[in-house]
Amino acid sequence: MLKIEHLSKSFGKKEVLKDLNLTVNDKSIVGLVGINGAGKSTLLRSIAGVYEPETGSIMLDGRSTYHDMETKKKIAFVSDEAYFPIGSTIESLKLFYESMYNFDPDAFRKYLDMFELSPKASISTFSKGMKRRVSLLFALAIHPKLLLLDEAYDGLEPLARLHFKQALTDLLEDEEVSVVISSHSLKELEDICDSFAMLENGSIMKGGDLTESKDNINKYQLAFTDEHTKDDFKDLEILQYEKEGQVYKLVIRGDMETVEAKLREMNPILLNILPVNFEELFIYELEKKH
Amino acid sequence: MNKNYFKWLIRSRKISLLFFILIYIGFQLIPFTGFDPVYPKDTFITSANIGCVLSILLTIAMPVYLFSYIHRKSSVDMYFSLPVSRKEQLITNLFLTWLISYGCFFVGTTLVWLLRARGIILLRTFVALQLFSVFSIAVLTLFHTAVYTITNTVFDGVVMIGAYTLLPVIVELTVISFLYSMIAGRNLPSDSLVNQIGTLLSPISMFFINTGAILEPEYSDTGFMSLYLLPMSIFALLSALLLRHHFIKRKAERAEQLSDDILAYPFIINVYLLLVLLDLSWTVVSDSFEGLQFVYLLLFFIYIVASFVYKRSIKISYKPIVLFLIFCIGTMGFAKLGWATEGFGLSSLPYNLYSEKYLCYQYRADVKLEDLSLDNSDNYDENYANVSFILTIPTENKADYKDIIEKLEAYRKQSRSRFYNRNTGYSSVYFEVYNKKAEDDYREYNDYSYTGAYPFSEEELKEISRYCDVTVYPIINKETGSLKFGDLEAMTLVDFLNFRQVFN
Numbered sequence: 136m137l138k139i140e141h142l143s144k145s146f147g148k149k150e151v152l153k154d155l156n157l158t159v160n161d162k163s164i165v166g167l168v169g170i171n172g173a174g175k176s177t178l179l180r181s182i183a184g185v186y187e188p189e190t191g192s193i194m195l196d197g198r199s200t201y202h203d204m205e206t207k208k209k210i211a212f213v214s215d216e217a218y219f220p221i222g223s224t225i226e227s228l229k230l231f232y233e234s235m236y237n238f239d240p241d242a243f244r245k246y247l248d249m250f251e252l253s254p255k256a257s258i259s260t261f262s263k264g265m266k267r268r269v270s271l272l273f274a275l276a277i278h279p280k281l282l283l284l285d286e287a288y289d290g291l292e293p294l295a296r297l298h299f300k301q302a303l304t305d306l307l308e309d310e311e312v313s314v315v316i317s318s319h320s321l322k323e324l325e326d327i328c329d330s331f332a333m334l335e336n337g338s339i340m341k342g343g344d345l346t347e348s349k350d351n352i353n354k355y356q357l358a359f360t361d362e363h364t365k366d367d368f369k370d371l372e373i374l375q376y377e378k379e380g381q382v383y384k385l386v387i388r389g390d391m392e393t394v395e396a397k398l399r400e401m402n403p404i405l406l407n408i409l410p411v412n413f414e415e416l417f418i419y420e421l422e423k424k425h
Numbered sequence: 426m427n428k429n430y431f432k433w434l435i436r437s438r439k440i441s442l443l444f445f446i447l448i449y450i451g452f453q454l455i456p457f458t459g460f461d462p463v464y465p466k467d468t469f470i471t472s473a474n475i476g477c478v479l480s481i482l483l484t485i486a487m488p489v490y491l492f493s494y495i496h497r498k499s500s501v502d503m504y505f506s507l508p509v510s511r512k513e514q515l516i517t518n519l520f521l522t523w524l525i526s527y528g529c530f531f532v533g534t535t536l537v538w539l540l541r542a543r544g545i546i547l548l549r550t551f552v553a554l555q556l557f558s559v560f561s562i563a564v565l566t567l568f569h570t571a572v573y574t575i576t577n578t579v580f581d582g583v584v585m586i587g588a589y590t591l592l593p594v595i596v597e598l599t600v601i602s603f604l605y606s607m608i609a610g611r612n613l614p615s616d617s618l619v620n621q622i623g624t625l626l627s628p629i630s631m632f633f634i635n636t637g638a639i640l641e642p643e644y645s646d647t648g649f650m651s652l653y654l655l656p657m658s659i660f661a662l663l664s665a666l667l668l669r670h671h672f673i674k675r676k677a678e679r680a681e682q683l684s685d686d687i688l689a690y691p692f693i694i695n696v697y698l699l700l701v702l703l704d705l706s707w708t709v710v711s712d713s714f715e716g717l718q719f720v721y722l723l724l725f726f727i728y729i730v731a732s733f734v735y736k737r738s739i740k741i742s743y744k745p746i747v748l749f750l751i752f753c754i755g756t757m758g759f760a761k762l763g764w765a766t767e768g769f770g771l772s773s774l775p776y777n778l779y780s781e782k783y784l785c786y787q788y789r790a791d792v793k794l795e796d797l798s799l800d801n802s803d804n805y806d807e808n809y810a811n812v813s814f815i816l817t818i819p820t821e822n823k824a825d826y827k828d829i830i831e832k833l834e835a836y837r838k839q840s841r842s843r844f845y846n847r848n849t850g851y852s853s854v855y856f857e858v859y860n861k862k863a864e865d866d867y868r869e870y871n872d873y874s875y876t877g878a879y880p881f882s883e884e885e886l887k888e889i890s891r892y893c894d895v896t897v898y899p900i901i902n903k904e905t906g907s908l909k910f911g912d913l914e915a916m917t918l919v920d921f922l923n924f925r926q927v928f929n
Contacts, residue, residue, distance in 0.1 A: 146678055180502065180506075180677070183502070183506040184505065184506050185501065185502055185505040185506050185677045186676070186677055186678065187676075204508045204509065204510055205508070207506065207507065207508035208508035210506070212502065212506045214499065214502035214503070216498060216499035216502065217499065218494075218497070218499035218500040218502065218503045220437065220500075223437075227437060230433060230436055230437060231433055231437065234429040234430065234432055234433040235429060235430070235433070235507055235508055235509065236508065
């Protein structure tokens, strides 16, 4: 289990992470979302042990991810800016991962085939997507306990995304691994994440089980014979209010059945309930905050 | 040290390392092509000297090669997230740098020694060379790596290594300029550490000087300087402390940022400026100086350009301009104070006259043919005479020379006063007092030299000629009567006086 408590990190005078707390359970995939500059990459780098926490702690199974080298061995970090030494090939990088991590040659071969990569080609000739595949290949081949993926889908074409999602699912089925993924593609995250953490201004604004959170926010489409104002819905937690003629479109937080019962008391001539997706959830939460 | 990391470094860089090694050994074996059986020792010495230079270059190139990852955002992520602690990464990289830099030196010198010089270079000398090189290359490895890690980009790292390597030379020049321009007689004994300040600030110089002393003690002024082991150890210690701060405790986010650490550009730019301004101010205060404004303006532009390089921006702010002006005024004030106090009192320090076996007085002046007490420095188109003498006194017989020593010391005191009251214009008179270990020794100790002294009168020269040869060399630039250009050769004082009488 990954446990982050009261984590702070500043760049000069700018405090990028502020008293951040986050827990990631085993066998869980957490989607890390937030606007640009929210602190997603800084958080992932801190977890990976690139940045030393200024205050607070980051523990994987009770051991520091910055100071404990055995713990670092269990972490695979795929940075948003992939780095490969000049002239390196997949074979030469294999040497590196064999020397440093618990490298699994069978898994390596399996993912090499899956990502359709040539082991002898120079990585510098690869496209951005191919380089991303190389990074993922090695991250998966070391059987990490914690997999950190910064902008995981960046540069990957649809088939590669599919393969990657499949690989993640396989990994979670077989091993006690936790995954933290940051991405701007919330639709992609929704497919694989079971929980999420929404970062804003360096702290977790909202987080938890993704399905539960989505269930708790719904879109309601209503029509009335008589005129209503926003005040008529003041007993409900309205995240978005929109009126077109006699049709009202509301996004409301709260238990769906309770909200529905309250709305029915207002005698609507039409009441449709639609679920929200992860992207909408993100937008509504962010809009409400501002 | 981390064994796995070390193995990976070797395996992943084997081609480039092999390239370094082959080039190194190839260069070291070059003296073989000019092997002279009459001087077999020279082959080994040249080869060892080439090895020293190449090892120094490797202690610069290898840290740039191995530590560059800390200067790139993308590579920092990879290396700092490795399950290898920063301390282990540092020690492993340092060890590899030292191993390649010294290993090549060892292989090269051993090959040459075994093949060509075993009978000539004693085993003791060979072992001493190796031991000192082991230590020096370790110090240089630490020092260059520490300087490289002060910065935040590869370019700045290379610039800093260059700047810190050159800094002792600039310090030395400033000190020499101070001694020559501000202190009458450069009044410092040979063994003063001030004379060695540039060397003591440069591990490279200390490495070279001591290596030279091991290989060719007969040509070494000082012999092997055990004293250098102390500053070199201090360099190693300071470098280790810097590396702790700039590598082990390094903030990964520094990569690709401005190199604004106090020891990087802010220090180097301002220290260089200060030293050059001091140099200039010594010259300005001690001598009339033409084109002063142009030099200061040029320096100002260089300073501003250096600030642009540091800030990566061509925005001019008031800060460097104000700092430049403060430095100009400060250095000029300091130099004026130095001149007013006759070199901060250093010119009045007691002389070290009899520390060696011989005391020597040397005199040289361009004077008028018709009167040897008149300086000719302002008229070299006319006929004139060059008068010179070297009076060598065995210190054990100094009592026999008591009178002349007293006179020459009085002359020296006058020369000192004239040095600080130069309203008489330029003087061609050069007067020097020094010690020697042997009569035929070319090296000079406790060397005090005076410019701007007055020329000796003919009576004084006659008295001096009782103790040593006084040579007069008439220079004929204009044909006068029977005197033709190039007619005359150097002659003794008596001969000259006779010749002049006849000529007149």
